[in-house]
Amino acid sequence: MFLKHIDLTTALRPSYLPDEDLLFVQDNVGLYEGKYKLPNHQNGQVYLTSHRICYVDKAEPRKYSVALDLKDVERYEFYAGFLKSSAKITLIPKPTKRASVQPRSPALATGPSRNGSPSPAQRSDGAIRNSPVEPAPVSTATWVCTICTFSNPVPSNFDPTTANEHTPLPPCLACGIKPTLAHVLKAAISNATSRHPGTPTIQTPLPIRPRPLSELAEAQASASTTADPEASFQCPRCTFLNHPSLMSCEICGGPLISHDLPAELTQQPRANTESPGPFLSSRSSPPNRETPESVKISFRGGGEKIFYERLKNSTTQRKWLLQGAPPIPSSSRQAISSSDGVDSTPGSAVARERPKVGGIAGLERRDQARRKNNELVIGTAFEDLEALMASAKQIVALAETFARQVKGAGGSNASENALLAESVSQLGLIATKDIVGSSSSGRDSLYLSELARTLAEFLTDDSRGVLKKAGGIISLVDLWAMFNRARGGVELVSPADFEKAANLWEKLGLPVRLRTFKSGVMVVQGRDRTDDQTIKALLAWMKDLHEFPPEREVPWDWHMFGRGVTARDVAERFGWSIGVAEEELEMAEERGVLCREEGIEGLKFWENFIDTGEGKSYKDAATLESERLLKTLKDVGML
Amino acid sequence: MASKPPAPFQFPREYSFPPFFTPQTNLTTHHAQQTKWAALVLAYCRHYRIFRLSISPSPATASSQSAPPHDTSDLFHNKQLNRRLSPAHIRSVIDFLRKDGRAEYLDPKGSGDVAYVYWQTPEEWAGIIESWVEGTAQKGSVLTVYELVEGENTRGSEFWGMDRDVLIKALGVLVKRGKAQIFGQEDSLGVKFF
Structure with a gap:
């Protein structure tokens, strides 16, 4: 199955694989399989990562979220949208069992000019690939006059590989107008391609393989604007299958799909830009390699261009190949050094080669060597950006070891350092303004919702236990500081955005919630935590204080009253921050569960023995009096 | 009252x-606290027969020559706990009592330091005096205030030794009811009961 069901994190986002990087997020997208809309997959967010494309449904995220691996994608096509039809990106899966022979060789053989199409992938490729009708199954090549549309034979001595501006070209047989070189060239190439046996699928111009830029440029130089060499174009107006070289329909004269693809990307509402979707579907069962379950992502809220760009990049980078790959060897020496210098790397074969030196001298020497190697690793890593990218893994590992060392030395802020070290690996997974697309309802809302999800993940992540460590409740300010620190100083979140994102938790149905105390202090806590639970916990603890004698003599009867607790005590007991403890105590006081005592020792909170229900007795005395009076009056008979 | 109550006041649990x-x-x-304090103050004053309560810590009230002021410092100050009620809070307790007609400041403007605490309101006192007058068949007779407060006849009655000002207020109630008439000078007031 091309589309796989995926697991979501607590924040209802796809859980990433190790090393997976989030590249782009866009909301308001729908999925198609083939030409049909997939039911229940029509409104969601699409996450483009370095490895996958994930769709997370908005209404039923746990049920209808799917992903497809980029490594299974044969190619992808762009459709710019037309009138009411939104922009789409079609992902065509690799054939599962078929021979992986790339029909690339014939294409290459025909000449480099084919590859020169500026952005081949953006072509509405469906029209090209599946054309069952060859324009003219003739043995000799023909070119169609652009003036009178007469089909002329290409001169037999015309060689597309050697032709240049000075090659003599015969004029049109019908009207006598000389064709352009490019025109004849195209015709000749397309003919050569179509004649090639067993190459019905010429979709290979698509950049499945990343081509070196230089080659591309070279190829581009050798050819002028390129039409697709074979296949015909259906006229959107009269459905006549025109020769691809034609810019306008032979029958009705309507303009045909422009091959000037960058222009197409700009999404001009051109009437003739027929959607490839319907086109594909009209040939519902193509005989060739077309896999029926190609998947389309429909971008109803925009963002398709960035998505496309990022998708292109990620398929070019093919990071999934790196998964589990050994660290990039920069030089053999460095490889040694890295495995040596970085503790986390398991002992390598190189380690054995080291001359054995025992005792303190050996330790010292090893330490020295390690330091040197670390120096080298860092030095080369920062030489240029390329090298940094290559040795990123090593550097991260090094950073972690440094952090560990600092922790060992400092001790006091150990947890913070641990958090820092932990977060290094997480950096790639954090939503930034950069990776989210435009949203239908303002650009920021998607960013904020992504930020909200990131935060929720950050909070509930079991390995960090941010919320757990803070006793299940943490003030928003603390969280903000911690979060930004975890980001390591890049892509910091502004307080305003942070608050807005926190306010979205409720709406997004995430497992954390923002609570505002009456003093205005905002805290974050798990959704399942309520005030009642907090009060219950507080009271249970207070009850315990009746049993356990206080540390020093107290003048009151602690068996009866227990003792007063300060916010500090509570913070210590429940692992809350003091601010939170104060707020919780005041909340309990507001509910009448606790009462306060202000003294020289500070503000203490006690179980409420003041308002114990009989507090009304005094008031009652007055009413009782009047009642008694009424009663006596009645008895006397005055009433 | 025959003798000073030997038993010290039994403070409530909250104290x-x-x-x-x-x-x-x-x-x-807060309301529960106020009611409890009010009840405590009344019970305390009733126990020690305190008619005038001083808000300031020093119990010595200047001009009251009557009833030797009991040391009320332990009412608002728990020495054992080392906790005391702040003067402002005491005042709020008195105000709370005033709303019920159970207290009144000496200074009618309500700014004084001393307040009457009516563990029996003047009306109640009036009733007590009236029934005493009836019980002792003193109707129609004339008594001085001094006789009422400190005379041999009234020894043993509830109002013996009570605050003069409070007594005059109680007599005033009786006058309004038409059961008594007050005449005479400042320090030699006489009352005639009907």
Whole structure:
């Protein structure tokens, strides 16, 4: 199955694989399989990562979220949208069992000019690939006059590989107008391609393989604007299958799909830009390699261009190949050094080669060597950006070891350092303004919702236990500081955005919630935590204080009253921050569960023995009096 | 009253509860606290027959020549706990009592330091005096205030030794009811009961 069901994190986002990087997020997208809309997959967010494309449904995220691996994608096509039809990106899966022979060789053989199409992938490729009708199954090549549309034979001595501006070209047989070189060239190439046996699928111009830029440029130089060499174009107006070289329909004269693809990307509402979707579907069962379950992502809220760009990049980078790959060897020496210098790397074969030196001298020497190697690793890593990218893994590992060392030395802020070290690996997974697309309802809302999800993940992540460590409740300010620190100083979140994102938790149905105390202090806590639970916990603890004698003599009867607790005590007991403890105590006081005592020792909170229900007795005395009076009056008979 | 009560006042449980001496912010709790304090003050004053309560810590009230002022310092100050009610809070307790007609400031403007505490309101005192007058068949007779407060005849009655000013207020109630008539000068007031 091309589309796989995926697991979501607590924040209802796809859980990433190790090393997976989030590249782009866009909301308001729908999925198609083939030409049909997939039911229940029509409104969601699409996450483009370095490895996958994930769709997370908005209404039923746990049920209808799917992903497809980029490594299974044969190619992808762009459709710019037309009138009411939104922009789409079609992902065509690799054939599962078929021979992986790339029909690339014939294409290459025909000449480099084919590859020169500026952005081949953006072509509405469906029209090209599946054309069952060859324009003219003739043995000799023909070119169609652009003036009178007469089909002329290409001169037999015309060689597309050697032709240049000075090659003599015969004029049109019908009207006598000389064709352009490019025109004849195209015709000749397309003919050569179509004649090639067993190459019905010429979709290979698509950049499945990343081509070196230089080659591309070279190829581009050798050819002028390129039409697709074979296949015909259906006229959107009269459905006549025109020769691809034609810019306008032979029958009705309507303009045909422009091959000037960058222009197409700009999404001009051109009437003739027929959607490839319907086109594909009209040939519902193509005989060739077309896999029926190609998947389309429909971008109803925009963002398709960035998505496309990022998708292109990620398929070019093919990071999934790196998964589990050994660290990039920069030089053999460095490889040694890295495995040596970085503790986390398991002992390598190189380690054995080291001359054995025992005792303190050996330790010292090893330490020295390690330091040197670390120096080298860092030095080369920062030489240029390329090298940094290559040795990123090593550097991260090094950073972690440094952090560990600092922790060992400092001790006091150990947890913070641990958090820092932990977060290094997480950096790639954090939503930034950069990776989210435009949203239908303002650009920021998607960013904020992504930020909200990131935060929720950050909070509930079991390995960090941010919320757990803070006793299940943490003030928003603390969280903000911690979060930004975890980001390591890049892509910091502004307080305003942070608050807005926190306010979205409720709406997004995430497992954390923002609570505002009456003093205005905002805290974050798990959704399942309520005030009642907090009060219950507080009271249970207070009850315990009746049993356990206080540390020093107290003048009151602690068996009866227990003792007063300060916010500090509570913070210590429940692992809350003091601010939170104060707020919780005041909340309990507001509910009448606790009462306060202000003294020289500070503000203490006690179980409420003041308002114990009989507090009304005094008031009652007055009413009782009047009642008694009424009663006596009645008895006397005055009433 | 025959003799000074030997038994010291039995303070309620709350008196040894430290938060009891802190003004509560929660309104419900605060109300409960006020009522408890009010009840405590009344019970305390009744126990020691205190008619005038001084808000300031020094119990010596200047001009009251009557009833030797009992040391009220332990009412608002729990020495054992080392907790005391702040003067402002005491005043709020008195104000709370005033709303019920159970207290009144000496200075009618309500700014004085001393307040009457009516563990029996003047009306109640009036009733007591009236029934005493009837019980002792003193109707129609004339008595001086001094006789009422410190005379041999009234020894043993509830109002013996009571505060003069409070007594005059009680007599005033009787006058309004038409049961008595007050005449005479400042220090030699006479009352005629009907």
